[in-house]
Amino acid sequence: MSTKSLKDRTNELVTAFCSGDDSAFSELYDTYVHLLFNYGSRLTTNQELLKDCIHDVFVKVYGKRNQQQAIRNFGSYVVIALKNRLLDEFRRQTFTTDNAAEDYDYRQAADDIERDYIADERQLLQQEQVVRLMTSLTHRQRQAVTLYYLEQRKYEEICSIMQMNYHSVRNLMHRSMLRLREAANL
Amino acid sequence: MMKKKAHYTKVEDFLLDDDFIRYTFDNSTEGVTRWSVFTTAAHPAHQAFLHATNILLHLDDCKQLTESQVQRLKRRIFRSLNAVVN
Numbered sequence: 001m002s003t004k005s006l007k008d009r010t011n012e013l014v015t016a017f018c019s020g021d022d023s024a025f026s027e028l029y030d031t032y033v034h035l036l037f038n039y040g041s042r043l044t045t046n047q048e049l050l051k052d053c054i055h056d057v058f059v060k061v062y063g064k065r066n067q068q069q070a071i072r073n074f075g076s077y078v079v080i081a082l083k084n085r086l087l088d089e090f091r092r093q094t095f096t097t098d099n100a101a102e103d104y105d106y107r108q109a110a111d112d113i114e115r116d117y118i119a120d121e122r123q124l125l126q127q128e129q130v131v132r133l134m135t136s137l138t139h140r141q142r143q144a145v146t147l148y149y150l151e152q153r154k155y156e157e158i159c160s161i162m163q164m165n166y167h168s169v170r171n172l173m174h175r176s177m178l179r180l181r182e183a184a185n186l
Numbered sequence: 187m188m189k190k191k192a193h194y195t196k197v198e199d200f201l202l203d204d205d206f207i208r209y210t211f212d213n214s215t216e217g218v219t220r221w222s223v224f225t226t227a228a229h230p231a232h233q234a235f236l237h238a239t240n241i242l243l244h245l246d247d248c249k250q251l252t253e254s255q256v257q258r259l260k261r262r263i264f265r266s267l268n269a270v271v272n
Contacts, residue, residue, distance in 0.1 A: 007213075029260055034250045035242075041249040042201055042241060051251075051259055058263045059270075075211035079242065080204050 006031070010074045018068040025065075028074065029058055035075075036082050043086050053085040129184075136183035141176040148173060194224075194231050200238035210242045 010031065016024035033054065040050040057078055064071050071077050134142055140162070147153045147161060158169050200206045205217050224235035251259070 007211075026260070029263065030256070033256055033259065034248070035244040037251050038244050038249045039201065039241060042198065051255070055259060055263050055266065059266050062263075062267050073208065073212045076204075076208045079207050079211070083202060083204075083207070 007075070011072075014068065014071055014074050018065050018071075020065075025062060028061075032075070032078055036078060039079055040082055040086060043083065044090075049089060050086070053082055053089065056085055057081045133180050133183050137176055137179055141172060141179060144169065144172045145176050145180075195234060197234045197238045197241065199231075200235060201241065206238070207242065210239055 010028070013024045013028050013031070017028060036054050036057065037050060040053065041047075044050055060081060061071060061078065134145070137145065143162065144158060147158045148155075153161070155166060155169055158164075159166055162169065164172070194200060194203075206221065209217050209221050221235075223229060224231055226232065229235070
């Protein structure tokens with residue numbers, strides 16, 4: 001089904017559902033359950049948790065049948081509701097110290113998010129450090145380091161690009177590394 | 187509300203953003219400027235943007251429930267609704 005026809009059909013179903021047609025609710029479920037499962041699978045590997053959350057989303061939608069305006073944009077509404085429901089579960093697991101939820105293994109997804117967050121922070125710090133260190137170099141040193149380490153060029157190519165002889169490039173790289181080491185220890 | 191990252195690089199960055207979800211589903215003109223930069227192939231996050239869009243619209247990388255799982259979950263939802271009504 002194309003995006004436009006999906007949207008049109010969804011609008012018809014939402015209107016019917018809000019008018020009391022339970023079969024429209026059933027069809028909304030049939031239309032969106034796979035999409036929600038596919039989306040949720042990107043956020044957690046725990047299928048049972050995901051099915052629980054999809055269940056909760058549809059129960060919540062049913063409770064909104066008298067508020068058509070609230071579920072007018074049905075697709076985005078159910079996806080955002082599922083995302084929020086999953087994140088609530090991840091947070092709950094993170095801040096729960098007892099074993100009341102022993103039936104479910106929420107740790108995997110929560111750990112994934114925490115691990116990604118730490119990796120992102122570490123990457124950001126490294127980027128900031130690289131920028132800071134590179135500013136300690138002269139223009140020629142920065143150019144040589146960029147060509148050698150970032151662009152992975154050979155010394156012969158760097159000689160040609162910078163129009164310098166081999167020994168001068170090696171000296172330039174050596175002085176650059178000394179400068180970087182010095183800046184890193186500040 | 188989640189704290190938003192300054193730079194989006196991964197598929198999940200997009201998938202966790204309410205505005206991106208609304209932009210994809212609702213075709214809303216709100217935020218078009220913000221997201222249209224990712225539609226250019228030269229943008230470093232272009233592929234992640236496209237992948238996230240396709241996941242949301244269920245166009246690729248599809249993970250599906252089996253038909254029996256779909257029906258079991260549906261019955262469970264209706265049982266919950268009946269329990270609330272009764």
